Amino acid sequence: MSEQKRQSEDKLLEKVTSSEYKYGFTTDVESDTIPKGLSEDVVRIISAKKNEPEWMLQYRLKAYNAWLEMEEPNWANINYTKPNYQEIIYYSAPKQKPVLDSLDDLDPEMKEMFDKLGISIDEQNKLANVAVDIVMDSVSVATSFKETLAEKGIIFCPISDAIQDHPELVKKYLGSVVPARDNFFSALNAAVFSDGSFCYIPKGVKCPMELSTYFRINEAGTGQFERTLLIADEGSQVSYLEGCTAPMRDENQLHAAVVELIAMDNADIKYSTVQNWYPGNAEGVGGVFNFVTKRGICHKSAKISWTQVETGSAVTWKYPSCILKGDNSIGEFFSVAVTNNRQQADTGTKMIHLGKNTKSTIIAKGISAGKSEGNYRGLVRISKGATNSRNFSQCDSLLMGNKCGSHTFPYIEVKNNSSKVEHEATTSKIGEDQIFYCNQRGIGTEAAIALIVNGYCKDVLNQLPMEFAVEAQKLLEISLEGSVG
Amino acid sequence: MLQIKELKAGIEGNQILKGINLEVKAGEIHAIMGPNGSGKSTLSAVIAGKEEYEVEGGAISFDGENLLELDPEERAHNGIFLSFQYPVEIPGISVSNFIKTSITEKRKAQGLEPLPTKNLLKMMREKMELLSIKKGYLSRNMNEGFSGGEKKRNEIFQMAMLEPKLAILDETDSGLDIDALRIVANGVNKLRTGDNATIVITHYQRLLDYIVPDFVHVLHNGRIIKSGGKELALELEEKGYDWITKEADKKWA
Numbered sequence: 001m002s003e004q005k006r007q008s009e010d011k012l013l014e015k016v017t018s019s020e021y022k023y024g025f026t027t028d029v030e031s032d033t034i035p036k037g038l039s040e041d042v043v044r045i046i047s048a049k050k051n052e053p054e055w056m057l058q059y060r061l062k063a064y065n066a067w068l069e070m071e072e073p074n075w076a077n078i079n080y081t082k083p084n085y086q087e088i089i090y091y092s093a094p095k096q097k098p099v100l101d102s103l104d105d106l107d108p109e110m111k112e113m114f115d116k117l118g119i120s121i122d123e124q125n126k127l128a129n130v131a132v133d134i135v136m137d138s139v140s141v142a143t144s145f146k147e148t149l150a151e152k153g154i155i156f157c158p159i160s161d162a163i164q165d166h167p168e169l170v171k172k173y174l175g176s177v178v179p180a181r182d183n184f185f186s187a188l189n190a191a192v193f194s195d196g197s198f199c200y201i202p203k204g205v206k207c208p209m210e211l212s213t214y215f216r217i218n219e220a221g222t223g224q225f226e227r228t229l230l231i232a233d234e235g236s237q238v239s240y241l242e243g244c245t246a247p248m249r250d251e252n253q254l255h256a257a258v259v260e261l262i263a264m265d266n267a268d269i270k271y272s273t274v275q276n277w278y279p280g281n282a283e284g285v286g287g288v289f290n291f292v293t294k295r296g297i298c299h300k301s302a303k304i305s306w307t308q309v310e311t312g313s314a315v316t317w318k319y320p321s322c323i324l325k326g327d328n329s330i331g332e333f334f335s336v337a338v339t340n341n342r343q344q345a346d347t348g349t350k351m352i353h354l355g356k357n358t359k360s361t362i363i364a365k366g367i368s369a370g371k372s373e374g375n376y377r378g379l380v381r382i383s384k385g386a387t388n389s390r391n392f393s394q395c396d397s398l399l400m401g402n403k404c405g406s407h408t409f410p411y412i413e414v415k416n417n418s419s420k421v422e423h424e425a426t427t428s429k430i431g432e433d434q435i436f437y438c439n440q441r442g443i444g445t446e447a448a449i450a451l452i453v454n455g456y457c458k459d460v461l462n463q464l465p466m467e468f469a470v471e472a473q474k475l476l477e478i479s480l481e482g483s484v485g
Numbered sequence: 486m487l488q489i490k491e492l493k494a495g496i497e498g499n500q501i502l503k504g505i506n507l508e509v510k511a512g513e514i515h516a517i518m519g520p521n522g523s524g525k526s527t528l529s530a531v532i533a534g535k536e537e538y539e540v541e542g543g544a545i546s547f548d549g550e551n552l553l554e555l556d557p558e559e560r561a562h563n564g565i566f567l568s569f570q571y572p573v574e575i576p577g578i579s580v581s582n583f584i585k586t587s588i589t590e591k592r593k594a595q596g597l598e599p600l601p602t603k604n605l606l607k608m609m610r611e612k613m614e615l616l617s618i619k620k621g622y623l624s625r626n627m628n629e630g631f632s633g634g635e636k637k638r639n640e641i642f643q644m645a646m647l648e649p650k651l652a653i654l655d656e657t658d659s660g661l662d663i664d665a666l667r668i669v670a671n672g673v674n675k676l677r678t679g680d681n682a683t684i685v686i687t688h689y690q691r692l693l694d695y696i697v698p699d700f701v702h703v704l705h706n707g708r709i710i711k712s713g714g715k716e717l718a719l720e721l722e723e724k725g726y727d728w729i730t731k732e733a734d735k736k737w738a
Contacts, residue, residue: 437575442561
C-alpha cells in the first residue's frame with residue numbers, strides 16, 4: 001500500500017468514525033414530479049429545475065426537436081414492445097428508498113444474492129439502505145477520495161455540478177463524440193438527461209485510483225437517462241468503472257444512457273462496466289430495457305479500452321465504440337454478454353479507423369442459456385486514409401441447452417490495401433463430456449459450468465480491475481445457475 | 486473395496502454388460518483385457534457414474550456403500566478416479582486452477598477447509614517431479630493443445646494429486662510412445678500403497694510389463710470369461726483372444 005493511500009485511508013477512517021450518519025431518516029427531498037409525457041415545456045422545466053445556463057437549455061431543446069423527427073430503430077435483432085414515450089415521467093426528484101431496520105428486513109432473495117457475490121456487510125447495508133450506527137458512509141468516503149483527486153487537479157463530480165462549475169469544459173465536449181442527433185436514444189437522452197458523471201484528468205496526470213470503485217454505492221442510484229462525460233487530457237491515464245454486480249431493480253423500464261470519452265494525444269482511458277439490471281422474471285416480464293450509446297474518440301497515440309460484463313436487462317442494445325481519429329491510436333473492446341431465460345441482447349462495438357497506423361482489438365464472448373437470444377453486432381471500418389491499420393476480432397458464442405439462440409453480425413469495410421483485418425468466430429456448446437469430466441474429478445455440475453464459463457470468458461475478465469473480476473466471476477455463476485438441467 | 490455383482494448395463498436400450506462379477510481389494514492391481522467392443526470402457530463409465538449408461542441389474546458397492554446411488558462427483562469424493570481414454574479440453578482453465586478446484590471440492594465434501602495455496606503448490610511440485618513433468622505445465626490450459634502423451638500424463642498427475650482409493654486407468658497406454666508409457670507406468674507404481682487399488686483396462690499386454698497386475702480378467706461380450714494371474718496376459722499375447730472367446734461364445738449361445 002502506498003504511503004499516500006494509507007494516509008488517505010487513515011483520514012477516511014477518522015472521518016467515518018467521528019462523523020454522524022448523515023442521511024437522516026426524514027425526507028426533505030423535493031417530492032415534486034412533473035406530469036408525464038414529453039414536450040418542449042417538460043424540457044424547459046427539467047433545465048429550470050436544475051438551474052441550468054441558457055446554452056444548456058438550448059442544447060436540450062435542439063436535441064428534443066431532433067428527436068421529434070426521429071424514429072425508434074428497428075434494425076436490431078430484438079423484439080420488444082416499444083415504450084410509450086408520453087407515458088414516461090421525465091423528471092422526478094430522487095426517491096427516498098425505504099429505510100430498513102436491519103438486513104433481516106431485506107428481501108431474502110436480494111440478501112442471498114449479496115452473500116453469493118461476497119459483498120461486504122457494510123456495502124450490503126448501504127445498497128439496501130439499512131440504518132446502522134456506524135456505516136462506511138459513502139458520502140465521507142467520496143469526500144475523502146475527492147480530496148486526493150483534487151490535489152492532482154482531477155475533476156470528478158455529477159455532471160449537473162460540472163455544468164455549473166466547469167461550463168467551459170462541458171460546453172466544449174458535451175455532444176462532441178455522440179451528437180444529440182446521433183440516434184433516437186441519444187437524442188432523447190440529450191433532451192432530458194437527469195444526471196450522471198463528469199470526469200476530467202489534466203495533462204500528464206495518472207489517476208491514482210480506479211474511479212468509481214469507491215463510489216459505486218453512490219453511483220448505484222443512477223437515473224433513467226444517465227449522462228457521462230470523461231475527458232483525459234494529453235498524456236493522462238484513467239481507469240473508470242461503472243455499474244455494480246449487485247442486482248439493480250428499478251421501476252423505470254427504459255434506460256437510455258449516453259457515455260462520451262475523449263482521449264487527447266497520448267491519453268489512455270480504460271472504461272469498465274458491469275451491468276446487472278433487473279432482467280425481468282423467468283418469462284421476461286418487467287425487465288429493464290437498456291438502450292445505451294457509448295463512444296470514445298482517440299486523438300494521436302491515444303488508447304481507449306472498453307470492457308463490459310453484461311448479465312442483466314430484459315433487452316440490451318449497446319455498442320461501445322471507438323473513433324480512432326489520431327494516428328497510432330488504439331481501440332479495444334472486451335465483452336462478455338450473458339443472456340438467460342427470455343433475455344435479449346444485441347451488443348457489440350464499432351471501430352472506426354481514421355488515422356494512420358491505428359489498431360483495434362475486439363474480443364466478444366456471448367453466452368446464451370434458457371430461451372434467450374444473444375447477438376453480436378460489430379463494425380470495423382478502415383477508411384482510405386487509415387493506412388497500415390490493423391484489426392483483430394474474435395467473436396465467440398457459447399450455447400447452453402437447445403432453446404437459446406446466438407447470432408453474429410460482423411460488418412467489415414476496408415478502404416485501403418495496406419491495412420489488415422482478421423476475424424475469428426466460434427460457436428460451441430458446453431459438452432456433457434466436459435461436465436462429466438469435471439464431475440469425475442469431484443466438481444459438481446453447477447461448479448463445473450461456472451468453471452467452464454470462467455475459462456471461456458477469461459480473456460475478458462482479466463481486463464477488469466481485480467476486485468471486480470472476482471465479483472464478476474461470481475455474477476456469471478449466479479446468472480447461469482440452473483441453466484443446465 | 487469394490488464389489489461388482491451380476492452387473493447389467495447398457496446405453497440406449499442396448500445391453501453391453503451382461504452380468505459382470507468382480508471383486509477388488511485394497512493393495513491389488515487388476516487388469517481387464519478384451520477385444521474391441523467387449524464392454525471395457527462401458528464398465529469404467531458405469532463405475533464412474535456416467536449418466537447416459539443405464540444400469541439394468543446387479544449391484545456395485547464401494548467400501549460397503551451402494552455406489553449406484555451416488556452422483557459421479559460423490560463417487561469421486563469417495564475416492565474413485567477414472568483416467569479417461571480421451572481426456573477433454575477445458576479452454577481457459579489452467580491445470581493448477583482445475584486441480585485446485587477439484588481438491589477444494591473434494592475437501593468441501595469431507596467437511597475440510599481448502600488447502601492453503603502454499604501447501605497445494607508444494608504438493609504439485611512434488612508430484613510433477615514424480616512424473617517428470619516440466620515447469621510451465623501448471624499454467625497451461627487443461628488439455629488444450631496437449632499431445633496424446635501429455636494428456637495421459639496429465640491424467641496421472643491429477644490421480645497423484647487426488648490420491649484416490651481406486652484408480653481406473655482406461656486405455657492409458659493408447660497413443661503413448663514407449664518412453665511416455667514408461668513414465669506413466671512408473672508414476673502409477675510409485676503411487677501404489679497397501680491401501681489403494683488400481684484397475685488397468687487395456688488392449689495390449691505391453692502396459693502390463695510395466696504395471697504388473699495381481700489379476701488379469703478377460704472381458705468378452707459383456708462378461709468376464711476368464712480370470713487368472715499375470716501369466717494369463719502373456720498367454721493372451723501369444724495366442725490372441727480367439728481360443729477363449731470361442732469357448733465362451735459356445736457356452737452363452
